[in-house]
Amino acid sequence: MTTLGETNMVRRLAVPITAVLLGAAAWAAQALGGDFLGGAVSFAILAAYGILVLVLSSRSDVGRVLAGDPPDERYRAIDMRALAAVGLVLILYVIGGFLWEQAHGRSGAPFTLMGAVAGLTYLGFVIYGRLGG
Amino acid sequence: MTFVPVSSKLDIAMKNRVAEFRSTKGLTQAQLAAAMNVSRQTINSIETERYTPSLPLAIALARYFERPVEEVFDDNPGRDEHG
DSSP states (O other): OOOOOHHHHHHHHHHHHHHHHHHHHHHHHHHHTTOHHHHHHHHHHHHHHHHHHHHHHTTOHHHHHHTTOOSSHHHHHHHHHHHHHHHHHHHHHHHHHHHHHHHTTSOOTTHHHHHHHHHHHHHHHHHHHHHHO | OOOOOOGGGTTSOOEEOHHHHHHHTTOOHHHHHHHHTSOHHHHHHHHTTSOOOOHHHHHHHHHHHTSOHHHHEESOTTSOTTO
16 A cells, blocks of 8 residues: 655645635636636636545545656656647647637637747747757 | 667567566565555556556566566567577
């Protein structure tokens, strides 16, 4: 059985705490926009996700991946592949959105900027990875 | 021994004898996993050749079995070893 060291506990709390903080930020933003109740719902959803991840992280390896604390190198690779898949889906969504907007005679915003940010980020990390070995 | 570059086939899972050496030592997958500080599922994935371990883990396994790493893992089991 895995011993839950202090470092692992901090790692496993990172995602739940982030989810709760994000929920609080969403609540504040929606409240500022005049939708206090909608913000409360957003907070509840994100807080529930954080609690779910925290509970799962002590019960399964997949839960630990979701909590940002993969148990070993294979799960880290799975996590990386899942993140890469998310990036691919988002890029396809951005390209689709850009083409849709252009086809309707609009500028392509905000997809143009999103695509530029994604492309430059990718380029930056490739160069960073090359320089850093 | 002929040098065979493997850089063009890094995505291919390597053959290995982890299950054989583990059985010889009388260990369960869970016990080997605990010794290697990985999950039991990862040991299972290595044994069924669905996952190729990192170099540090491959070396750790070979050292644990007290065998050369190329005896535990083989990228080209079909080739003539004396060629």
